[in-house]
Amino acid sequence: MNGRKISTTTEGFYSYGTLEEIVLLLKNSGFTAYDCSMVNGKGYNDLIASENYADRARALRAYSDEIELPCNQAHAPFPSARVGDEKYNAEISGKLIRALEVSGILGAKVCVVHPCNYYTAEENARKVYLPLAPYARKFGVKIGVENMWNFSEKGICDAACSSPESFTAHMKLLPEDVFVANLDIGHAELKGLGTSAPEMIRALGGYFQAIHLHDVNFYEDSHTLPFVEKIDFSAVIEAMKEVRYAGDITLEAIRFAEKMPKELMPAAAKFMAEVAAYFKKRLDE
Numbered sequence: 062m063n064g065r066k067i068s069t070t071t072e073g074f075y076s077y078g079t080l081e082e083i084v085l086l087l088k089n090s091g092f093t094a095y096d097c098s099m100v101n102g103k104g105y106n107d108l109i110a111s112e113n114y115a116d117r118a119r120a121l122r123a124y125s126d127e128i129e130l131p132c133n134q135a136h137a138p139f140p141s142a143r144v145g146d147e148k149y150n151a152e153i154s155g156k157l158i159r160a161l162e163v164s165g166i167l168g169a170k171v172c173v174v175h176p177c178n179y180y181t182a183e184e185n186a187r188k189v190y191l192p193l194a195p196y197a198r199k200f201g202v203k204i205g206v207e208n209m210w211n212f213s214e215k216g217i218c219d220a221a222c223s224s225p226e227s228f229t230a231h232m233k234l235l236p237e238d239v240f241v242a243n244l245d246i247g248h249a250e251l252k253g254l255g256t257s258a259p260e261m262i263r264a265l266g267g268y269f270q271a272i273h274l275h276d277v278n279f280y281e282d283s284h285t286l287p288f289v290e291k292i293d294f295s296a297v298i299e300a301m302k303e304v305r306y307a308g309d310i311t312l313e314a315i316r317f318a319e320k321m322p323k324e325l326m327p328a329a330a331k332f333m334a335e336v337a338a339y340f341k342k343r344l345d346e
Contacts (some may be wrong), residue, residue: 065345066133066309067337069330071326072098073318077326080107086327092332094133095125097167099160101138103147108163109138109156118166132167133309134205134271135160141189142177148311150188158196165200167232170195171271173243174216176221182230187220194239205243205271206231206259210251210282217253217280225264225339226258232268241270245313247284250292258292259300266304273313274340286317287336298343310340 068093074083080103087095098104107117113133123134137160143149159172164172174193178199190204197204208219209230224230242265249258261271276290277283287294311332321329 063297065307065341067092067311067334067341068094068096068133068309069312069318069333069337070096070098070136070315071104072100072102072113072136072313073315074326074330075102075322080104080121080129084121084125084130085128087334088128088130090327091338092130092330094131094309094311094341096134096136096313097121097132097164097169098136099138099163099185100136104136105138114163115166118163119163122167132169132195133166133171134311135164135167135169135172135202136345137161137164137172137174139175141175141176142180143181144177144184145314154192157193158307159219161193161196161200161202161204164202169202171203171205171241171243173271173273174205175207175209176231178209178211178220179273180221181229182234185231190235190240190285203270204240206235206240207243207245207273208248210248210254218253219254223254225261228261229264229268232265237268238309242268243273244269245273245275246292246297247273247282247313249274251282252279258297261266262297262300262306269304269306270308272306272308272311272336274310284309284315284344285315286312286314286333287327287340288318290294294300294340298340301344306344309342312337 208222211220246258249261278290
């Protein structure tokens with residue numbers, strides 16, 4: 062698929078400069094798109110929390126159009142809900158809607174919205190996702206549902222969408238014209254969840270249309286660059302090819318980028334783009 066984009070999240074590069082400076086850095090590093098994080102930092106402050114958020118988003122869109130680096134994906138704030146906290150839930154609901162609007166302005170195809178870790182598939186559909194569907198349609202954006210994890214005294218444990226059964230149960234309750242599966246490869250490989258990224262990929266099949274690609278050591282959500290830790294990415298690639306994954310390659314190696322001094326971020330970003338391009342090449346073979 063020659064039209065497949067390679068991108069990375071803006072999160073991890075916030076110490077480098079403004080969002081425009083980060084986008085230009087990614088362009089010059091060889092990425093062909095960018096993933097706009099609205100989770101925290103500049104993405105949250107500029108595009109979610111500010112009163113002139115829409116104008117700010119339009120300015121960023123104009124700049125990315127000018128340098129020809131499209132926004133292919135975005136990430137909404139989280140947690141998307143807290144059990145029993147109606148005040149928080151009312152506040153975050155407005156922010157999730159705003160994130161969808163901003164995603165539409167930026168031209169993102171997908172905006173990732175986490176499920177509530179503690180909700181069942183039915184509860185997430187009713188309380189988190191289905192209320193957002195009309196806004197996603199209005200703004201021309203699909204919502205990416207992501208596999209999560211929890212932590213207990215015994216370590217990493219199940220959460221919403223953390224198993225093939227839970228993830229597919231969520232997807233079956235949601236309209237396919239709005240919702241896609243955004244598979245976080247690192248999350249799927251965490252020990253304690255009883256699954257793997259290849260197993261999740263095969264179970265999701267056609268639901269799998271977006272990705273967060275990063276590496277972990279199996280015991281921590283490391284969010285580092287593929288091939289740095291322990292995931293078998295050859296097996297991941299083979300599974301992606303089996304289901305004919307047609308989406309973009311989007312890195313979420315936040316910790317790899319943010320540990321770099323500003324002076325080394327251009328070199329780090331170029332290497333990250335080379336890694337993303339490797340996945341594209343393997344999938345397009």
